[in-house]
């Protein structure tokens with residue numbers, strides 16, 4: 001790819017980008033969220049047409065008018081959200097779109113080919129299983145089999161490990177290496193430095209739509225790549241202060257919570273959280289974390305069990321009861337649940353307590369002057385870059401939105417903070433900032449429940465770790481410095497380990 005340029009609404013997502021991949025090579029495309037990685041690869045697979053630039057396959061110039069042209073040229077992309085049809089079986093999904101097959105599908109022939117591919121690459125799939133029954137990891141394997149079945153020579157994997165446990169990721173890495181050995185050219189997309197260093201032959205870094213450079217694995221280091229990604233030096237280490245927990249602030253007793261579709265998503269979870277403690281909840285997303293967080297902030301009422309904050313029963317399903325007891329919430333969904341995108345900074349700061357006397361005049365009118373003063377101070381304290389306090393928050397960068405949300409949620413020295421994926425999608429600088437703020441808030445006395453699928457984050461910040469799987473706590477780790485990623489991964493996949501019993505659940509508390 002040479003000189004690839006593509007804009008969306010005037011924003012250059014790709015700016016004169018050059019990129020190449022050779023047969024047998026694993027070439028990583030590294031960059032922060034929004035750097036333009038997916039855009040570049042969506043161009044290569046025929047989904048987008050670039051404004052400028054050329055694509056050559058085996059030295060020959062190509063124009064892809066649609067994904068079909070790219071598929072015919074041997075390009076296959078595993079998208080961040082795989083595009084499978086849930087009601088169909090695995091083999092039907094693989095055959096789907098294969099124009100060479102006759103009207104009546106030769107089921108046995110397709111199944112045989114699937115089995116061959118699974119054997120060669122170690123991609124175990126059951127061709128007869130309906131896709132909706134498969135785990136995310138299995139669906140990913142099906143999507144890869146489908147690419148190989150279509151004889152893709154260039155395989156593009158867009159952030160494939162984001163949805164996997166560490167074990168599944170390990171396995172995927174073996175598959176990727178095998179595919180490279182068999183002569184495929186692999187484009188591996190990621191923003192996680194550790195895995196990039198592990199798997200790549202070469203690494204190309206994108207920053208703000210530009211190609212910052214390409215380095216061979218031998219020349220790469222975590223520090224160097226990070227510097228290329230964000231354009232300046234970065235610190236990785238967070239000082240984790242010595243554990244000194246105080247009084248219990250949150251006690252959760254055997255709660256069960258339904259999800260949006262009425263299915264049981266939290267199936268009897270109990271734990272306790274103390275002051276000056278960060279309890280990490282580790283798990284692959286979709287295992288009940290969101291529902292748990294919502295039950296602990298009043299957005300969702302448990303169907304049974306109890307939630308106590310500072311000893312008060314708040315199993316009410318009313319967010320204001322939690323706010324009054326100084327429970328703060330940093331939701332994963334910062335633009336939907338955390339902030340109101342079309343409101344300005346002042347209004348978003350007001351949301352948490354516009355009804356309180358400190359923010360009203362005569363107990364009825366909102367006191368905007370006071371809120372503006374308060375917002376001004378907070379914005380300064382949390383260094384939220386902004387053109388004015390009446391600027392709509394949707395126009396702020398992700399990092400500044402997150403800082404604004406932290407400013408609102410942490411301003412009153414909360415008793416409990418429920419933080420879900422607090423650094424998701426942030427650049428390295430903002431990530432570091434958010435982590436430091438959480439740790440310093442812990443030292444000031446808050447109890448923090450940190451819910452994330454980012455193991456690095458869990459390990460860096462938590463004083464204890466509880467692993468969630470299928471709506472249950474599978475194990476509790478008291479000393480995160482001693483646990484291995486393998487052990488965490490096993491528990492994330494649902495395996496109970498004797499070493500890490502779930503001690504918070506006492507028999508007599510189960511009625």
Ligand SMILES: Nc1ncnc2c1ncn2[C@@H]1O[C@H](COP(=O)(O)OP(=O)(O)O)[C@@H](O)[C@H]1O
Pocket residue numbers: 008009011012013031032033034035036037038039040
């Ligand atoms: N279909 C689209 N419409 C509008 N903007 C887009 C679209 N796809 C990507 N962008 C924008 O292009 C930039 C690069 O995005 P993307 O390629 O998805 O980054 P990455 O994959 O590196 O996270 C971002 O600013 C993003 O918002």
Ligand SMILES: [Mg+2]
Pocket residue numbers: 037038039158
């Ligand atoms: Mg992307």
